[in-house]
Amino acid sequence: MKNRPLFSIILVVFIDLLGFSLIIPLLPYYAQTFNASDTTIGLLLASYAAAQLIGAPLLGRASDRFGRRPILLISIFGTFLGFLVFGFARSLTMLFASRILQGITGGNLSVAQAYITDVTDSKSRNRGLGMIGAAFGLGFIIGPALGGLLSNISYSVPAFVASALSFINLILIAFWLPETLTTETRARMTQNKPAFSLSALLEALKHPLTGPLLITRFLYSLAFVILQSIFSLFALKRFNMSVVSTGFVLTYVGVVSVFTQAWLVGKLSQRFRDPILIQSGLLLLALGLLAWAFAPSVLLLVLSVTPIALAGGMLNTIVPSALTKTVGPQEVGGILGLATSIESSTRVISPLLGGFLLEKISYWAPGTFGALLLFITFAYVLRTMGNAGDPITSSTNT
Numbered sequence: 001m002k003n004r005p006l007f008s009i010i011l012v013v014f015i016d017l018l019g020f021s022l023i024i025p026l027l028p029y030y031a032q033t034f035n036a037s038d039t040t041i042g043l044l045l046a047s048y049a050a051a052q053l054i055g056a057p058l059l060g061r062a063s064d065r066f067g068r069r070p071i072l073l074i075s076i077f078g079t080f081l082g083f084l085v086f087g088f089a090r091s092l093t094m095l096f097a098s099r100i101l102q103g104i105t106g107g108n109l110s111v112a113q114a115y116i117t118d119v120t121d122s123k124s125r126n127r128g129l130g131m132i133g134a135a136f137g138l139g140f141i142i143g144p145a146l147g148g149l150l151s152n153i154s155y156s157v158p159a160f161v162a163s164a165l166s167f168i169n170l171i172l173i174a175f176w177l178p179e180t181l182t183t184e185t186r187a188r189m190t191q192n193k194p195a196f197s198l199s200a201l202l203e204a205l206k207h208p209l210t211g212p213l214l215i216t217r218f219l220y221s222l223a224f225v226i227l228q229s230i231f232s233l234f235a236l237k238r239f240n241m242s243v244v245s246t247g248f249v250l251t252y253v254g255v256v257s258v259f260t261q262a263w264l265v266g267k268l269s270q271r272f273r274d275p276i277l278i279q280s281g282l283l284l285l286a287l288g289l290l291a292w293a294f295a296p297s298v299l300l301l302v303l304s305v306t307p308i309a310l311a312g313g314m315l316n317t318i319v320p321s322a323l324t325k326t327v328g329p330q331e332v333g334g335i336l337g338l339a340t341s342i343e344s345s346t347r348v349i350s351p352l353l354g355g356f357l358l359e360k361i362s363y364w365a366p367g368t369f370g371a372l373l374l375f376i377t378f379a380y381v382l383r384t385m386g387n388a389g390d391p392i393t394s395s396t397n398t
Contacts, residue, residue, distance in 0.1 A: 008178075009177065012072070013139075020143065021139055021140045022158040029155065047100055049103065049345070051100045057337035059071055059105070059111055063114055068111055078102070078105025084160075087160045109136070126321045129317050134261040210326045214339060217343060220377055223285065226350045226354040227308060230355055252309075256306060257312055260312075268314070269318075274318055278319060279381055279382065288306070289374065291303070291304035292304040293364040353366075
């Protein structure tokens with residue numbers, strides 16, 4: 001593993017996610033200043049994920065053809081502009097424009113993951129991607145709290161601070177982050193001429209190795225994002241928890257997730273192959289969601305989110321890492337972009353589904369649904385990925 005490029009990209013991801021998460025707490029409140037309805041606020045929140053659904057695979061494929069560094073520069077510049085539009089917004093239209101722009105250019109996590117793939121071998125890749133996930137999680141731990149404090153000054157201040165962080169990132173990438181694609185790799189990519197279209201990327205679903213991994217990514221993300229999106233509402237309705245108490249629980253989830261991705265995944269990957277880690281993560285997440293659904297007290301609720309955070313950290317590291325081992329170097333960015341796009345689609349679906357189950361059935365319905373979905377996913381993984389001791393790898397990526 002090459003230390004300087006690895007440290008550089010981790011720093012880039014941390015700064016990027018810190019800026020992004022600064023504005024998360026104030027989005028609904030800012031929209032309400034323009035007399036937005038609850039439905040409109042929901043659409044505003046979903047617009048980012050919907051735009052990322054389109055942007056992530058395009059950015060990933062572009063990084064395969066033109067290099068990681070130039071695509072990172074373009075995407076971070078788009079994020080910088082999006083934050084400026086958000087800060088200067090004087091209407092709901094400008095808020096929507098800023099979120100859509102940030103979503104289209106915000107698929108750079110897949111490019112960062114492709115960068116990690118370039119500077120690691122198959123043995124150290126889980127650890128490298130885990131550190132990216134840890135930087136991602138750390139940004140989400142610090143950002144919302146800082147954004148909430150800055151919003152006491154003005155709703156525009158967090159956006160301007162986020163734009164300043166994006167500008168710092170641009171400078172960091174321009175002057176410190178080296179390109180990782182070699183001349184030989186560029187030549188192969190030019191010769192192969194990978195199709196620059198979403199339809200070509202969707203062909204990956206038919207691949208005997210990448211297809212099951214992408215489907216698994218969608219199914220476990222659907223269950224996991226249900227918890228993420230409605231946990232605050234669940235805590236209020238079930239236990240009448242305050243905003244502060246809910247915030248502490250979510251911070252705890254973030255800390256456990258960072259620990260898992262920064263340290264635990266690397267240790268586990270030295271002892272177990274990817275399939276058994278994926279299967280274990282699915283079972284652990286299913287049991288955690290069941291415990292969450294039927295937790296009779298706040299203490300047991302906090303205990304129930306521990307396996308959820310552990311499993312989420314494992315799966316969000318192991319599955320992307322396994323995907324990179326199923327394709328050749330010229331396809332890594334594209335396949336990671338597609339995986340990010342699939343995960344983004346769940347951020348459009350899951351909040352609506354979770355809210356419906358919570359309102360129309362009961363407080364236990366979202367967690368129970370997620371657990372059942374994960375048990376089905378576990379059976380699917382057993383059938384499609386073979387023996388848990390077998391590696392997930394492709395002859396094209398040796």
